[in-house]
Amino acid sequence: MDISAYMTTLGERARVASRILAATSTGQKNAALHAVAQAIEDGRASLLQANATDLEAGQHLDSALRDRLTLNDARIQGMADGIRQIAGLPDPIGAINQLNYRPSGIQVGRMRVPLGVIGIIYESRPNVTADAAALCLKSGNATILRGGSEAAHSNQAIAACIQAGLEEAGLPRTAVQVVKTTDREAVGHLVRDKEHVDVIVPRGGKGLIEFVSREATVPVIKHLDGICHVYIDDRADWDKALGIAINAKTHRYGVCNAMETLLIARDAVSHVLPELARRYREAGVELRGCAETCGHLADIGAASAADWDTEYLAPILSIRIVDGLEQAIEHINTHSSQHTDAIVTEDFSRARRFLSAVDSSSVMVNASTRFADGFEYGLGAEIGISTDKIHARGPVGLEGLTSEKYVVLGDGHIRE
Amino acid sequence: MDISAYMTTLGERARVASRILAATSTGQKNAALHAVAQAIEDGRASLLQANATDLEAGQHLDSALRDRLTLNDARIQGMADGIRQIAGLPDPIGAINQLNYRPSGIQVGRMRVPLGVIGIIYESRPNVTADAAALCLKSGNATILRGGSEAAHSNQAIAACIQAGLEEAGLPRTAVQVVKTTDREAVGHLVRDKEHVDVIVPRGGKGLIEFVSREATVPVIKHLDGICHVYIDDRADWDKALGIAINAKTHRYGVCNAMETLLIARDAVSHVLPELARRYREAGVELRGCAETCGHLADIGAASAADWDTEYLAPILSIRIVDGLEQAIEHINTHSSQHTDAIVTEDFSRARRFLSAVDSSSVMVNASTRFADGFEYGLGAEIGISTDKIHARGPVGLEGLTSEKYVVLGDGHIRE
Numbered sequence: 001m002d003i004s005a006y007m008t009t010l011g012e013r014a015r016v017a018s019r020i021l022a023a024t025s026t027g028q029k030n031a032a033l034h035a036v037a038q039a040i041e042d043g044r045a046s047l048l049q050a051n052a053t054d055l056e057a058g059q060h061l062d063s064a065l066r067d068r069l070t071l072n073d074a075r076i077q078g079m080a081d082g083i084r085q086i087a088g089l090p091d092p093i094g095a096i097n098q099l100n101y102r103p104s105g106i107q108v109g110r111m112r113v114p115l116g117v118i119g120i121i122y123e124s125r126p127n128v129t130a131d132a133a134a135l136c137l138k139s140g141n142a143t144i145l146r147g148g149s150e151a152a153h154s155n156q157a158i159a160a161c162i163q164a165g166l167e168e169a170g171l172p173r174t175a176v177q178v179v180k181t182t183d184r185e186a187v188g189h190l191v192r193d194k195e196h197v198d199v200i201v202p203r204g205g206k207g208l209i210e211f212v213s214r215e216a217t218v219p220v221i222k223h224l225d226g227i228c229h230v231y232i233d234d235r236a237d238w239d240k241a242l243g244i245a246i247n248a249k250t251h252r253y254g255v256c257n258a259m260e261t262l263l264i265a266r267d268a269v270s271h272v273l274p275e276l277a278r279r280y281r282e283a284g285v286e287l288r289g290c291a292e293t294c295g296h297l298a299d300i301g302a303a304s305a306a307d308w309d310t311e312y313l314a315p316i317l318s319i320r321i322v323d324g325l326e327q328a329i330e331h332i333n334t335h336s337s338q339h340t341d342a343i344v345t346e347d348f349s350r351a352r353r354f355l356s357a358v359d360s361s362s363v364m365v366n367a368s369t370r371f372a373d374g375f376e377y378g379l380g381a382e383i384g385i386s387t388d389k390i391h392a393r394g395p396v397g398l399e400g401l402t403s404e405k406y407v408v409l410g411d412g413h414i415r416e
Numbered sequence: 417m418d419i420s421a422y423m424t425t426l427g428e429r430a431r432v433a434s435r436i437l438a439a440t441s442t443g444q445k446n447a448a449l450h451a452v453a454q455a456i457e458d459g460r461a462s463l464l465q466a467n468a469t470d471l472e473a474g475q476h477l478d479s480a481l482r483d484r485l486t487l488n489d490a491r492i493q494g495m496a497d498g499i500r501q502i503a504g505l506p507d508p509i510g511a512i513n514q515l516n517y518r519p520s521g522i523q524v525g526r527m528r529v530p531l532g533v534i535g536i537i538y539e540s541r542p543n544v545t546a547d548a549a550a551l552c553l554k555s556g557n558a559t560i561l562r563g564g565s566e567a568a569h570s571n572q573a574i575a576a577c578i579q580a581g582l583e584e585a586g587l588p589r590t591a592v593q594v595v596k597t598t599d600r601e602a603v604g605h606l607v608r609d610k611e612h613v614d615v616i617v618p619r620g621g622k623g624l625i626e627f628v629s630r631e632a633t634v635p636v637i638k639h640l641d642g643i644c645h646v647y648i649d650d651r652a653d654w655d656k657a658l659g660i661a662i663n664a665k666t667h668r669y670g671v672c673n674a675m676e677t678l679l680i681a682r683d684a685v686s687h688v689l690p691e692l693a694r695r696y697r698e699a700g701v702e703l704r705g706c707a708e709t710c711g712h713l714a715d716i717g718a719a720s721a722a723d724w725d726t727e728y729l730a731p732i733l734s735i736r737i738v739d740g741l742e743q744a745i746e747h748i749n750t751h752s753s754q755h756t757d758a759i760v761t762e763d764f765s766r767a768r769r770f771l772s773a774v775d776s777s778s779v780m781v782n783a784s785t786r787f788a789d790g791f792e793y794g795l796g797a798e799i800g801i802s803t804d805k806i807h808a809r810g811p812v813g814l815e816g817l818t819s820e821k822y823v824v825l826g827d828g829h830i831r832e
Contacts, residue, residue: 251831
């Protein structure tokens with residue numbers, strides 16, 4: 001198979017489809033999404049069969065990976081429900097903002113438009129196929145999906161349902177294409193095909209994201225690390241501090257918006273550290289402290305330099321005692337992955353300073369880092385959380401898959 | 417000189433300065449801009465002297481290049497005035513938009529923040545040094561400037577004025593740094609330094625832009641081509657059509673928003689083409705037509721396939737007769753550089769269709785493409801016109817040099 005020719009063909013078809021999607025009405029896009037959801041429900045048997053083939057071929061995979069790979073009735077229903085939810089979201093496309101008259105007499109405004117063609121590169125969860133395709137479709141973009149080889153049959157079966165739904169609604173089947181080869185060269189081609197692909201969204205483990213970032217010349221919306229901090233100020237409400245510090249670490253461990261490092265102002269230590277240590281121990285969280293923290297808690301390990309830059313994604317927490325607000329900001333801006341960082345304080349000016357000075361995609365006052373999420377933020381759905389600064393930052397919903405163009409309205413106006 | 421170590425040092429200093437600038441008040445940034453403008457006025461003698469050194473070394477340059485390189489009293493005054501204008505613009509930084517309560521009780525909003533460190537790579541115009549530095553400073557970004565080697569002395573002299581102004585206003589001199597080596601390796605380093613540089617803005621000829629796009633791993637805000645179209649519909653007001661088609665081509669030739677291809681609906685040809693041809697001839701514009709156009713105008717040359725994809729930047733115009741609106745849209749979406757394209761029509765539905773279907777950074781109805789400009793659009797100033805879709809599209813003003821982060825305000829909220 002000539003991978004390069006094959007991928008170019010996918011790209012050309014996607015580009016043609018993208019022009020049709022860009023001008024497709026909200027009603028027709030929603031009808032297509034409902035048809036896709038119905039096709040997924042109706043196709044349950046074939047989806048389970050395709051998934052069984054993948055699971056059989058993947059008997060060597062570890063149990064976590066096999067779990068992510070597995071489809072069942074509930075997960076298939078979840079995919080269909082998720083697509084119907086996306087159909088219910090407001091359509092961002094075509095909205096014209098800030099249409100104002102200029103001194104010359106022309107009106108100038110900004111119209112929200114699709115990006116065009118979006119390449120999604122993901123790993124073992126087959127439900128990403130449906131989820132990502134639906135978000136791209138709603139935002140008027142064509143999609144080229146490249147899933148993990150271990151989910152190849154499941155992804156093709158889901159794609160068949162999506163394409164049946166598109167066809168039923170009178171939209172081109174090429175609006176959503178799944179790459180049919182598992183050759184890695186296909187990924188390399190996709191991320192460098194500037195002519196046919198407008199943005200790449202990688203979803204998966206760190207290895208995948210790093211590979212894509214390194215190879216891509218097409219712009220990438222990505223989420224790399226989630227090294228999130230909570231800083232407990234000495235003017236915090238102690239109950240709020242305890243609640244947030246426990247929630248941010250123990251609510252879920254394997255998620256990007258979990259706290260990985262806790263910073264405590266020296267004057268707050270006696271009010272919160274003993275109780276926090278007790279509760280973390282109870283929850284089975286391993287603590288690693290700075291020298292001063294270890295002085296307070298005899299039974300914990302010392303944090304190494306590497307700990308401050310580590311995303312544990314596990315029941316481990318590093319703790320550092322700082323002089324106060326400024327040292328906390330300094331620590332965060334040095335070690336944070338610019339994902340989500342929070343302060344707990346009742347002091348108005350310190351809250352204001354923290355909000356302004358911390359350079360992360362989500363900055364919080366008196367709230368758990370676990371809230372950093374497209375659903376919690378009211379985006380309705382998210383394609384991912386961006387730790388980049390360009391284009392889209394933080395949870396990326398439909399709007400992150402769009403751009404704006406200028407519209408200019410005149411009455412025969414010429415430039416003097 | 418160890419270029420890599422030198423550039424890394426510049427990057428590290430810029431990163432540190434960027435954190436300070438991000439938290440600098442509007443008043444202090446404006447004071448710095450006024451101090452810079454004053455320093456440029458006061459430094460006129462040294463600027464002229466440095467420029468004379470560059471001009472002497474550049475005696476082999478052609479006259480257009482020498483003209484761009486030349487500083488004189490009026491141009492120096494222009495730089496100072498431009499900086500004061502930027503001081504007078506509203507500060508985008510810190511504005512919080514859409515701060516709303518969510519069902520969980522948290523408030524979520526978006527705060528406008530600087531990108532961080534911006535690398536500007538430009539060619540022979542020394543005034544870009546002042547202009548770009550001022551826009552970046554106002555938007556709270558640190559800047560690393562890399563100008564053309566032929567303007568090296570002029571750029572260093574301007575940089576000295578800028579740094580004197582920064583210092584006077586209590587800001588770090590490293591907020592604006594000019595690369596002191598003319599080795600091209602420095603550019604290669606800058607455009608790949610993801611750790612210290614957040615975005616690259618290349619300003620100059622096509623060769624420079626293409627080089628930067630090809631080499632960069634840092635995101636690039638760029639303007640490549642300006643192949644702009646005017647489509648005269650058969651329901652156009654003929655006077656408006658003549659005015660716009662003449663203005664878009666002949667107002668200035670060497671600019672990116674000049675029309676390069678004129679599309680005329682077949683039923684409009686007899687109403688506009690003879691008069692347009694007469695006026696273009698009068699203005700000295702060379703016409704190149706499709707076969708049908710050549711049938712109407714015996715004395716013009718035939719357009720080759722390459723003409724439809726060429727940015728002339730000169731008194732040359734290609735003309736194609738089309739069936740009507742849909743063929744015009746098809747031609748534009750195939751051949752346009754997605755910069756600026758206009759329709760002339762009195763038909764409401766066709767105007768609406770054109771606005772929605774043409775995928776360019778500026779789409780116009782009954783207005784000359786020459787309006788595509790940051791000043792005309794009310795941005796106050798522009799760092800360039802982006803033909804990309806990601807992040808910033810069309811004229812890029814202060815807002816294009818910023819990003820948004822989420823701010824979350826709670827009262828001890830935890831995720832259930």
